Amino acid sequence: MKSILQISTYKRGIFHIDPRTKLFLLFVGNVTVFLxxxxxxxxxxxxxxxxxxxxxxxYRFSIKMMVFYTGVILIQVVGDLYxxxxxxxxxxxxxxxVRKIFPCVMLGGILVSTTRVNEFMSAMNRIxxxxxxxxxxxxxxxxxxxxxxxxxxxxxxxKMRDVSPTLLGFIKNPGQTVECIYxxxxxxxxxxxxxxxxxxxxxxxxxxxxxxxxxxxKFHTADALCTIYFAALLGLVFFx
Amino acid sequence: MISIKNVTFVYEGKERDxxxxxxxxxxxxxxxxxxxxxxxxxxxxxxxxxxxVPHFYEGDFSGxxxxxxxxxxxxxxxxxxxxxxSVFQNPRSQFFNVDTDSEIVFGIENLAYPPPVLQKCLxxxxxxxxxxxxxxxxxxxLSGGEKQKIAFASVYAMSPEVYVFDEPSSNxxxxxxxxxxxxxLMLKRMGKTILIxxxxxxxxxxxxxxxxxxxxxxIKQVYSxxxxxxxxxxxxxxxxxxxxxxxxxxxxLNSKKGADCKLKIKDLSLCYKKHIIMRNINLxxxxxxxxxxxxxxxxxxxxxxxxxxxxxxxxGGSFRWKEKELKAKDRLKISYMVMQEVGYQLxxxxxxxxxxxxxxxxxxxxxxxxxxxxxxxxxxxFHPNTLSGGQKQRTAVAVSMVCGxxxxxxxxxxxxxxxxxxxxxxxxxxxxxxxxxxxxxxxxDYELLCSVCSRVIHFDDGMVQDDFLVTQQxxxxxxxxxxx
Amino acid sequence: xxxxxxxxxxxxxxxxxxxxxxxxxxxxxxxxxGGILFAPNPVLTYFTPLAVALVSGPVYMLLSAKVPxxxxxxxxxxxxxxxxxxxxxxxxxxxxxxxxxxxxxxxAGIGKYKNMKLxxxxxxxxxxxxxxxxxxxWINQKxxxxxxxxxxxxxxxxxxxxxxxxxxxLPVMIVTTALxxxxxxxxxxxxxxxxxxxxxxx
Numbered sequence: 001m002k003s004i005l006q007i008s009t010y011k012r013g014i015f016h017i018d019p020r021t022k023l024f025l026l027f028v029g030n031v032t033v034f035l036x037x038x039x040x041x042x043x044x045x046x047x048x049x050x051x052x053x054x055x056x057x058x059y060r061f062s063i064k065m066m067v068f069y070t071g072v073i074l075i076q077v078v079g080d081l082y083x084x085x086x087x088x089x090x091x092x093x094x095x096x097x098v099r100k101i102f103p104c105v106m107l108g109g110i111l112v113s114t115t116r117v118n119e120f121m122s123a124m125n126r127i128x129x130x131x132x133x134x135x136x137x138x139x140x141x142x143x144x145x146x147x148x149x150x151x152x153x154x155x156x157x158x159k160m161r162d163v164s165p166t167l168l169g170f171i172k173n174p175g176q177t178v179e180c181i182y183x184x185x186x187x188x189x190x191x192x193x194x195x196x197x198x199x200x201x202x203x204x205x206x207x208x209x210x211x212x213x214x215x216x217x218k219f220h221t222a223d224a225l226c227t228i229y230f231a232a233l234l235g236l237v238f239f240x
Numbered sequence: 241m242i243s244i245k246n247v248t249f250v251y252e253g254k255e256r257d258x259x260x261x262x263x264x265x266x267x268x269x270x271x272x273x274x275x276x277x278x279x280x281x282x283x284x285x286x287x288x289x290x291x292x293v294p295h296f297y298e299g300d301f302s303g304x305x306x307x308x309x310x311x312x313x314x315x316x317x318x319x320x321x322x323x324x325x326s327v328f329q330n331p332r333s334q335f336f337n338v339d340t341d342s343e344i345v346f347g348i349e350n351l352a353y354p355p356p357v358l359q360k361c362l363x364x365x366x367x368x369x370x371x372x373x374x375x376x377x378x379x380x381x382l383s384g385g386e387k388q389k390i391a392f393a394s395v396y397a398m399s400p401e402v403y404v405f406d407e408p409s410s411n412x413x414x415x416x417x418x419x420x421x422x423x424x425l426m427l428k429r430m431g432k433t434i435l436i437x438x439x440x441x442x443x444x445x446x447x448x449x450x451x452x453x454x455x456x457x458x459i460k461q462v463y464s465x466x467x468x469x470x471x472x473x474x475x476x477x478x479x480x481x482x483x484x485x486x487x488x489x490x491x492x493l494n495s496k497k498g499a500d501c502k503l504k505i506k507d508l509s510l511c512y513k514k515h516i517i518m519r520n521i522n523l524x525x526x527x528x529x530x531x532x533x534x535x536x537x538x539x540x541x542x543x544x545x546x547x548x549x550x551x552x553x554x555x556g557g558s559f560r561w562k563e564k565e566l567k568a569k570d571r572l573k574i575s576y577m578v579m580q581e582v583g584y585q586l587x588x589x590x591x592x593x594x595x596x597x598x599x600x601x602x603x604x605x606x607x608x609x610x611x612x613x614x615x616x617x618x619x620x621x622f623h624p625n626t627l628s629g630g631q632k633q634r635t636a637v638a639v640s641m642v643c644g645x646x647x648x649x650x651x652x653x654x655x656x657x658x659x660x661x662x663x664x665x666x667x668x669x670x671x672x673x674x675x676x677x678x679x680x681x682x683x684x685d686y687e688l689l690c691s692v693c694s695r696v697i698h699f700d701d702g703m704v705q706d707d708f709l710v711t712q713q714x715x716x717x718x719x720x721x722x723x724x
Numbered sequence: 725x726x727x728x729x730x731x732x733x734x735x736x737x738x739x740x741x742x743x744x745x746x747x748x749x750x751x752x753x754x755x756x757x758g759g760i761l762f763a764p765n766p767v768l769t770y771f772t773p774l775a776v777a778l779v780s781g782p783v784y785m786l787l788s789a790k791v792p793x794x795x796x797x798x799x800x801x802x803x804x805x806x807x808x809x810x811x812x813x814x815x816x817x818x819x820x821x822x823x824x825x826x827x828x829x830x831x832a833g834i835g836k837y838k839n840m841k842l843x844x845x846x847x848x849x850x851x852x853x854x855x856x857x858x859x860x861x862w863i864n865q866k867x868x869x870x871x872x873x874x875x876x877x878x879x880x881x882x883x884x885x886x887x888x889x890x891x892x893x894l895p896v897m898i899v900t901t902a903l904x905x906x907x908x909x910x911x912x913x914x915x916x917x918x919x920x921x922x923x924x925x926x
């Protein structure tokens with residue numbers, strides 16, 4: 001996993017949606033699924049999101065998720081009819097659980113994979129996110145991919161000391177494994193936090209004037225279409 | 241332009257690194273080099289000018305610093321930032337954003353320039369510094385040198401009057417240092433005031449106007465460029481300074497090639513992310529040989545080391561040790577790599593515990609002996625993280641000795657080290673060589689290479705370009721690579 | 725020292741904010757590790773909060789030792805909640821992050837953020853957050869019942885199932901998660917004393 005948000009600059013798909021619209025869609029999606037009166041309604045929701053995914057150019061992910069979703073529904077139905085009692089409770093409950101959170105996870109996945117970090121930060125800037133949240137959030141998105149780099153180094157160092165960096169190694173020798181992972185990881189995190197803050201204060205991050213942003217974000221027709229469509233879906237909940 | 245008057249600063253909870261009753265005046269447009277041994281306080285002087293002392297680092301501060309009429313201790317950091325730009329040692333942790341464009345404009349966004357101006361500044365910076373090929377990239381795909389260029393661009397975009405550099409060449413290879421030198425020259429021509437704290441001096445010799453030599457928190461001597469360049473090598477080494485001119489460094493007239501090859505590598509090819517990055521590596525190494533590995537960024541040096549140590553498994557070909565073929569798992573048992581970021585491989589709460597970490601029934605007597613030998617015994621109860629860079633490295637070496645490893649690999653062991661520490665590393669490696677270890681050293685440090693390696697292997701363009709002994713006859717080859 | 729410096733010291737400084745950001749990333753990774761190991765399995769899924777509470781303990785404890793100020797934990801909660809929301813996790817989880825972070829702040833605040841015991845209690849409260857997403861099972865009960873009834877499932881079976889799920893699952897989850905959080909926090913405390921304070925990073 002490289003980052004939770006895209007770093008590269010390429011665009012794809014017919015729709016390019018503003019991050020602010022995406023936040024709104026997620027909000028509406030969550031409320032709609034929460035209030036959904038029937039499973040048919042949830043399926044409509046999932047289908048809508050699939051369509052959105054395709055329009056945004058996220059083909060493989062959307063199709064994979066759709067297959068998975070159908071599978072979950074099948075498990076729920078089949079399990080309900082044919083599974084023995086004990087397993088049925090377990091499996092059906094889990095299927096319902098997954099089904100419920102599914103549309104939003106899928107929506108989240110699509111939106112996240114089509115948003116660039118600087119675009120997202122620009123949106124956060126525009127909705128006047130306070131600095132106390134904006135700075136940690138930026139740093140977090142920045143540091144997240146670094147964790148996997150650090151992990152590679154730590155794993156190598158562990159192997160050279162004959163400490164196995166696997167789950168099995170952990171079970172065999174928990175104390176040692178825990179130290180080998182947490183100590184270098186947290187030491188390095190502390191050091192990087194210091195250096196990163198130095199690099200930002202010497203470039204004036206403490207300026208009380210509101211920051212500007214190179215990346216300009218704008219609403220387009222696609223934003224309007226999505227907004228109207230999702231709002232209509234939500235409206236439907238109250239009329240059905 | 242800059243005036244420091246009777247400044248004393250002691251870091252909170254730290255005896256080292258501070259400065260005592262220091263005064264210094266720097267005129268507009270001067271290029272000043274701060275040098276001296278590690279911990280002499282030169283980094284602190286840079287911090288006094290960019291405001292990190294007293295605003296960021298806590299401690300006892302007295303005296304007065306002014307930059308362009310601004311009283312540093314009374315001016316908030318963001319106002320200092322408009323006047324003084326800073327570039328630091330570690331390119332990896334200077335980035336706030338994940339893409340290069342956002343990073344270049346980070347500073348001017350903080351200054352709240354309107355968006356059209358931001359774009360203009362970005363375009364100008366990119367064309368001035370000739371970094372078109374770096375725009376619109378993710379920072380995670382950049383090399384150290386490229387990251388340093390972006391860090392510099394971000395400061396340049398703010399167009400400060402004063403530039404402060406803190407050991408900018410530490411993590412750079414020869415080509416990147418050359419690029420850095422060109423950028424410094426450009427700033428000098430623009431009439432900017434420049435302060436640079438550095439261990440590597442050779443690339444600055446034509447740029448500096450004033451050289452400030454420091455010792456234990458005080459200015460010992462101020463030299464002009466002429467005075468400084470006329471200093472003898474012995475004098476310079478006594479002061480703990482690195483060479484001013486790489487061509488002064490001598491190499492032995494002849495080196496002897498190892499007689500019997502204990503380690504044999506046959507038809508090795510290396511893959512990285514499903515691409516073949518190196519092929520046809522055939523080489524042998526005998527005990528006591530110190531082999532320097534050179535090559536440009538991305539030539540596959542680290543991948544080679546990792547596969548040698550059994551950490552990188554996508555390879556073809558074979559490794560033989562004493563005529564026996566070794567699988568990756570077996571190589572892990574006979575080899576040890578001292579990483580560039582040595583912090584990743586130190587796990588325990590004290591140096592002594594570190595030596596015995598993960599070993600059942602360690603031989604404590606031998607451990608003590610090794611710690612004494614490496615000058616670590618006095619620090620045996622210290623936490624490894626509180627040691628200096630060189631001491632951390634020696635701790636890692638101690639571990640390898642306690643475990644009885646035969647093949648030792650050093651990845652850039654002297655990045656950021658001063659002359660004395662570099663010498664210590666060189667001595668340590670020579671000693672290990674006398675103990676009949678097989679040693680590989682990946683390095684960009686010409687001084688280290690000449691003082692310790694008996695043989696050099698040059699990797700580039702996916703293959704072994706050259707494999708030669710370090711002798712007077714082959715010095716041309718080294719000069720060519722290190723742009724001497 | 726100048727008054728400027730003093731003023732910054734009181735609230736969250738840039739260094740504090742950056743530190744919170746870095747540790748939030750680690751916290752997110754820890755959550756992800758726990759989540760990937762347990763969440764996609766029908767049986768183990770209920771153990772996800774336990775695993776997360778266990779592995780993120782040291783990260784939390786070091787963060788509260790490094791930034792013993794009002795707001796550190798709150799920001800961690802907000803940032804985590806926001807990220808969970810953006811990645812499409814169940815919305816109650818995000819709310820739980822923010823609410824529980826506020827409670828943890830209050831608890832730690834009693835001891836001026838420096839009392840180890842109160843910090844541990846704060847962490848225990850905070851680590852209950854993933855339960856926010858499981859609560860959906862209980863909240864949705866009515867819709868769930870209606871759905872099942874409409875399909876003609878035996879009322880008796882359903883009653884048993886709901887009763888089982890309802891009566892003991894939630895309290896058991898809360899208690900076991902709290903226990904794991906306690907363990908994780910103690911582990912964090914141990915590492916703090918043995919390593920990080922000695923190393924001068926906490």
